[in-house]
Amino acid sequence: MATRAEVAKLAGVSEATVSYVITGNRKISIPVQKRVQKAMDKLGYRPNRMAQALAGGKSRVIALLFPTAARGVAHVDLEYGLGAAQAAQDLGYHLVMWPTLDRSVQEVIATAKSGLLDGVILMEVALHDERVEQLKDVGIAVGLIGRTATEFGDEVFADRDFDTAAHTALNYIAGLGHKEVAFLTEKTRGKPVVVAALTRTKQAMKAAGKLYGVNVKNFESTTDPDDGAKLLAPILDEIPKITAVISLNPGAMVGLLQETNSRGISVPGRLSLLSMATPESFVSATSPRLTTISPPAYEMGDSAARRLIAHLEGTGVENLPPQLWAGELVVRETTGPAQA
Amino acid sequence: MATRAEVAKLAGVSEATVSYVITGNRKISIPVQKRVQKAMDKLGYRPNRMAQALAGGKSRVIALLFPTAARGVAHVDLEYGLGAAQAAQDLGYHLVMWPTLDRSVQEVIATAKSGLLDGVILMEVALHDERVEQLKDVGIAVGLIGRTATEFGDEVFADRDFDTAAHTALNYIAGLGHKEVAFLTEKTRGKPVVVAALTRTKQAMKAAGKLYGVNVKNFESTTDPDDGAKLLAPILDEIPKITAVISLNPGAMVGLLQETNSRGISVPGRLSLLSMATPESFVSATSPRLTTISPPAYEMGDSAARRLIAHLEGTGVENLPPQLWAGELVVRETTGPAQA
């Protein structure tokens, strides 16, 4: 682990010059650059990040908060994390995994104050998410996967494009002749927070339903597949006109699908099933395989990280990936024409 | 962001004394301890981690390498990561997510040399895993989820107890009257590495098969569910005596299950299915739900991290969680008595 002093000596320049060659923050003559570069290569020099962080006041480390309580951790969270971690790495940053049981940001704040963390990425964002204020109040940069009620202010985020997703879903479903659709969401009574995505999707589905002449009725369930299964009877018996189910609740959706299988109800003959929140890797386990229009989690994680880092560095917002992602409709085996 | 100097001043002691109160590396009189503590509380003092790292030569940061190429990233990897991250946090460490496309450790080594990383946790360990040597050669501490061929040397790892897992599986299967069993593994021809778990499980299954009087025949497939599906015909037609399938290949297993569904083959009537590698969160998506005996990934991640950190700190190995984990048999809907 060569130090800057050794490089400077070998290159016959001052230590500062070595630093300036690295950062490019100063004009250095080509010959000197070459000499310094050669010395660094020969010594296998890497600047000490801890010294950089101490002297420069930034660690180039960000944290990704995993809310582990809410509903267990979903696979989609891993994909957010992978996208964000890869982006961070590409930009010379690092991403630490930060599991939180209770959505408390106490400890992250303390750690940021200790100089380890330059910023934080939040998931499962609520419309009015106090974590955002708490973090910003103490000067910690915040990036969101999701977004609060703030209407496109200065928030740093990547989120789903709920309107487009809802339109895509209902356009497709209406095109198959479905007129009466159940919309399956997560039960939030008694929950400490309502994730903004839920509210936004509900609104978007309502609007899109009107647009495409589809009657959308909301059903709620926990994320437990067994609870989803219990919804099949009410949907089919009480409201026989319903021929399709669109779900924002992946757990309930797979339960519902299992129940159709075990009760011998034809999917998609009697009932079409479309999931708006099931990661692809999960789909392979369902049978028949779910038609989905799911968020591109890896890309959203990438976008959130790049945006947060751009914010930290004061870089412009050109050349950044999109903020809003609709997700692609992937037609598989659970959707088909409405029955006559 | 109070500094140590401010604390020292407020407490009326030297800066060194503040440090010693924190680390406990020196005997400090009770009254002084109290004064320092009070000053720290009042100022909300947190030692600067970058300064600690620079002066102390350790960052208290470890990385978890996610091999993203091999087979996509599995959900089980998230659980390893969560367990490891939580353990790290509990011990005052932090865990950075490190996606790697190609199992190269070049970049991690460079980053460790830069002082950011004290150690590394590896997954998908091969019997002869060159990464381990490469890292150790440059003095980076290594922890494994899995293990190499080294017979219980000084390796720091948490791994499955393949023998117990195989015994549990075959004892259960034999108890149901199955005599001829297919063992489904991942095809490794052309793969750059063979994960040690595969070799070890094959051996363990062979031995356990003998013990319980079960004939175990190995089948291979990629992890693509479609490939798994294609295995159903050979298994049933060519070797009709087979009445159960045990799988170490979760992708192929769900494909097989889907194929039984679509071909109307009764599970577990005609064929019992037991997965040795499907995380619980995944099981809820299968129908019928898979019987599993899967590795306790969260706990294994926790164990690997705690062991690595104990190694870094030179702490003893008492009070550490187990190295070997068999996993619990969870009987669900895909296993039953062998047909007559």
Add this chain to the structure above:
DNA sequence: TTGAAAGCGCTAACAC
């Protein structure tokens, strides 16, 4: 039982 002080390896302001 406590204090003083020499680093740790950088960044960046200042000087030439």
Add this chain to the structure above:
DNA sequence: GTGTTAGCGCTTTCAA
């Protein structure tokens, strides 16, 4: 275009 130097906030040795 390059060098000098004062920190950044700690750990730890040496001295008292």
